[in-house]
Amino acid sequence: MLEPPAQLQPSLTVDGITINVPSLPQAVSSIVSAAQHGDNFSVCTLNLDHVVQLQHHANFRAAYRRARFVTADGFPIVVLSRLMGTRIERTTGADLVEPVCAEARKKGLPVFLLGTNNLTLNVTARRLSERFTGLQIAGCFAPGPGFDPYSSEADAAIEHIRASGARLCFVALGAPRQELFAARCLDELDGTGVLCIGAALDFIAGTQSRAPSIARRTGMEWAWRMLREPRRLGPRYIKCMTIVPRLVARTIPQIVQARMRKAA
Template structure:
C-alpha cells in the first residue's frame, strides 16, 4: 500500500503528456543508466510552447508519447506539478548537456552532436572535450536550415549517427523537428539515446547568449528572451500564456487528488 501511494505521488501529466523525470539528478542517472544498458530512447523537455504545438501537430504528440524520459522545462509546468503534489524541479535540455558529458567521459559513452551550424558544433565539441576528461565526441553534423525529419537529409543524418558508434546524441534542431526526428531514430538506431536540447549547443559555443542565471532561477528567462527579440517571441509567449487557464483547469483533478492524499 505504501509503495502504491508513493508511486501515485510521482504521477504528473500535463495535457495528456506524462512527466516521469522530476529532477536534474534523476534525469542524469536515468539517461546514463539507459545508455550503459544499450537502450534506444529519446528525451523530451516539456514547456508551454511545446504544449501549444502539441495541439496542432499529431506527429509531435506521437513523438512525445514515444519518449522514454520527459522532464519539466519551464516554471508554469513546474508550478502545475507542485500543485499536483509532485516534488518536481525545472530540468531543461540546456542544463542537461554538461552533466551528461561529464558522466559520458567517465563511463566511456561516445557522444554525437546534431544541429545548429558547423562553427557552433566545432566550438562546442572542442570546449566539451577540453572540459570533461575522457569525453569522446565521435562526430557532429549540421543539417540545412529547412531540415525535414522525414527527408532524405534526415536519413543521411541517421546513417551518420549510426556509423559514428555514438550511444548518446544531442539533437539541437528546435521543436518540433528535433522531437519528431528523435522518434524516427528509435526504430533505426539501436543502442542510441537521443536528447532534444534546443539551443544548448549555441549557449556552450557562445554563439547565442542564455539569460542571466538570476532570471533562470526566478522563472523569468522567457521575459529576458522576449525583451531581446520581441517581434519573434512576443506572439509565441502570448500564445503560451493563453493556454495556462486551460491547463490549470485540466489539472484540477490531479491537484484535488494530491490534496486529498495529503490530508489522508
Template sequence: MQFRIEKTTITVNQPDRASLLGAVAGRWRAGQGFALATLNLDHLVKLRRSAVFRSAYAAQDLVVADGNPVVWLSRLARRPVALVPGSELVLPLARLATDCGVTVALLGSTDATLQAAAKHMRHAVPGLQIVLCLAPPMGFDPEGPQAQEMLAQVAASGARLCFLALGAPRQEQLAALGRRLAPGVGFVSVGAGLDFLAGTQVRAPVWVRRLALEWLWRMVSNPRRLAGRYAACAAILPAEVAKALAQRPRAAP
C-alpha cells in the first residue's frame, strides 16, 4: 500500500506483525540497523504539511499500518495490510531482542516514565537487557547537537534496539538522524507505548479497540487537544479514498 504526498511516496512495506518481526530479526542477523515508523491518519496530515517530516519518513526502512483508516484504505486499494499498532510492538520486539541476544535502549518521555516502563518490560520479558534510559529535556530538537549527543550515547551503550517515545514528528526525525549516526541500531517509534507500560497514560479498553473506536475514546478523554486533530484527519479522507481506489490493480485485458 502506497501513499503519495507531494513528491514523496510512503509505502507500508510490512503487511503484518509476523512479517515485521521476521524483517527485524533478519536485519540483526545481518548486522544492520533500521528505522521503523507506524503510519496513521494523523501522520498523513502532518506529512502533507511538513517537508521535514516527509524527509524523515522517507528515511524509514520499515513501515506498518498503525491505524484502522490506513488498513481500510489498503483494502479499498486491494493491497490489504493488517493493523500493527506501534504501542503493541514494544513487548514483542523486546522478546525478539532477548531471543536474539540484542540489548535495548529507551529514549523519550520522562525519567520516571522510562524507569517504570523498564521495570514492567523486565518483568514481562525475563532476561531482557535494558542498558540505557534517556529522557530528553523540554524543547528538545530531534536534529540538533543534543540529539546527536544522545544518539552517540545509544551507540556507545551497545544497544541495537532503541524505542523512541517522543511523538510524531520528533521521533521519526530522530530515527532518521539515528540511521546516519548509529547505523547499527534499530530505532522504533512507539509514541505513547512506553507511557502505557509505565501506567502514566491509559489506553482504551480492549472492547473499544476491537470496535475500532479507540479514536473516539481518546477524543472524549481529551477533546480540547484531539478534536482539531481528528477534524483534520477526517478532512483528508475523501482524497485518500480516491487515491486508494486509483491503486487498484487493473484487470488483465
C-alpha cells in the first residue's frame, strides 16, 4: 500500500503541542510563503528541554500554543513520530536559518537578526550576506544580559524590528525568552515572521561550535554537547531523560490510533 502524502498523515502532539511541520523543506516553504503574504507568525522548534519547561511555565506554554509553525527539534520526539508511522524529520533552529535566508534573498524578503552580542551579529550578518548575495539584512539588535521579554528593552527591540521593515526576524535568545518575545511580536508587529532559533547565529559566526553532522544524524548531539559543557548541560539533560517514559506513555493512544487507521 502506498504511503499517504505527508500532509494527510496524523500529526504528533507532545504534551499538548502539535508538531505541524514534518520536515525542513516544508518548514522553509511554509515560512517563506507566510512572509510573502505579509502574515504575523512565530516558529518554534520543540525539544525535550522545552517540554520540561512547558510543564512549569504557563507563559511559555501559551507562547508555544500561539506559534503558527512547530517543528521537532529533539530526536526522541522524532522517534515517537516513527512509532506512529508518521514521517517527521528533526528540524532545529540552526537548520532553518540558511535555507530560509536563501529563499528570502530570492523573494526579496528583508531579514532581521536579534540576540547574542554585537560582535556575533556583525559577523553573522556579513557571512550571510556573502553566502546569499543580495540578501537584505534589515537590521540587528543585541539585548543586554538578562534580557526580559516584557521589559522596556524588549519594547525598544520591537521598535527596531518594526522600523527596519523586516519580514522575517531570527531571534537567538534561548528558551523561554525567545518564545516569549516572539509571542509579544505577534501582537505588536505587522507582517513579520519571528523564528526562534537558539544558538544558530553563534554557529554561523563561529563563536560556538555545533556538533559534528554524524552526531546530529544519529541523535547524539545532546551527548556531544554535554561532554563539552557537563556542568551546565548535565542537570538539564538528566531532567529531559526523566520525562521520556511519561511522554511515551502519553503518546501510546496516538500511536495505537494512527496504526489502526493505517491498518483499516
